[in-house]
Amino acid sequence: MTEKAIYGDTNPVPGAGDVKRFGSVIGLSPQMEQHYRELHANAWESVTRRLTESYIRNYSIYITELAGKKYLFSYFEYTGSDFEADMQAMADDPETQRWWRETRPCQIQLPNCAPGANWTEMECLFYLP
Amino acid sequence: MTEKAIYGDTNPVPGAGDVKRFGSVIGLSPQMEQHYRELHANAWESVTRRLTESYIRNYSIYITELAGKKYLFSYFEYTGSDFEADMQAMADDPETQRWWRETRPCQIQLPNCAPGANWTEMECLFYLP
Numbered sequence: 001m002t003e004k005a006i007y008g009d010t011n012p013v014p015g016a017g018d019v020k021r022f023g024s025v026i027g028l029s030p031q032m033e034q035h036y037r038e039l040h041a042n043a044w045e046s047v048t049r050r051l052t053e054s055y056i057r058n059y060s061i062y063i064t065e066l067a068g069k070k071y072l073f074s075y076f077e078y079t080g081s082d083f084e085a086d087m088q089a090m091a092d093d094p095e096t097q098r099w100w101r102e103t104r105p106c107q108i109q110l111p112n113c114a115p116g117a118n119w120t121e122m123e124c125l126f127y128l129p
Numbered sequence: 130m131t132e133k134a135i136y137g138d139t140n141p142v143p144g145a146g147d148v149k150r151f152g153s154v155i156g157l158s159p160q161m162e163q164h165y166r167e168l169h170a171n172a173w174e175s176v177t178r179r180l181t182e183s184y185i186r187n188y189s190i191y192i193t194e195l196a197g198k199k200y201l202f203s204y205f206e207y208t209g210s211d212f213e214a215d216m217q218a219m220a221d222d223p224e225t226q227r228w229w230r231e232t233r234p235c236q237i238q239l240p241n242c243a244p245g246a247n248w249t250e251m252e253c254l255f256y257l258p
Contacts, residue, residue, distance in 0.1 A: 023204065037133075040135075041140040042137035043255065061255035061256075063252050063254050120193065124190070125165070125170070127189050
């Protein structure tokens with residue numbers, strides 16, 4: 001059972017404001033952890049440039065273990081004005097596709113992932129600038 | 130088994146740079162979810178002011194469900210120069226203590242939480258400005 005969202009001064013309605021913030025989660029294959037770490041410690045310049053061109057800013061990925069399983073958590077900010085088009089430009093980019101062929105076998109999609117998505121977007125319940 | 134950290138251009142050594150970023154996780158009691166949401170949609174001004182005075186910026190809390198359990202994820206940036214002292218100032222603040230008496234019964238500490246800590250800090254493996 002999911003409780004209803006509650007919005008207020010310190011939990012603005014999503015989409016309000018200039019910057020959109022995204023928190024997401026996905027599983028990590030323990031066999032692939034080292035490869036995932038290596039890839040992300042020195043991510044390809046072609047891929048980080050494409051992220052920047054798609055207005056992705058202040059992008060962190062964290063790792064943790066919960067109940068014996070590994071998970072990745074990401075936080076980033078989107079500063080553009082057409083999120084769908086900017087994400088599509090990434091999906092159409094051959095270098096990003098090549099990157100995803102390396103990273104996706106490391107990841108384990110979660111059952112509550114949206115159709116067509118890879119990471120599961122989380123709901124925000126608090127924000128303080 | 131935990132793989133070793135790998136640092137590089139897109140995963141700087143922690144502590145390098147001016148701003149320190151923190152990603153953390155904690156369990157959420159499903160019975161207390163609504164109360165936690167209510168508190169955080171309109172967090173007390175005394176508490177958000179104390180956070181700001183302790184140089185906590187760009188602070189988001191997300192909620193998700195993983196393998197049938199509720200979790201909270203937080204991301205914030207610390208822009209001060211004495212993290213321990215700034216956290217202690219929060220811990221010593223009567224209003225923050227009153228807030229924690231409301232929020233802590235909602236949270237479920239995880240086994241890999243550091244001694245004396247409440248949230249479990251996650252390790253960063255990627256950062257793109």
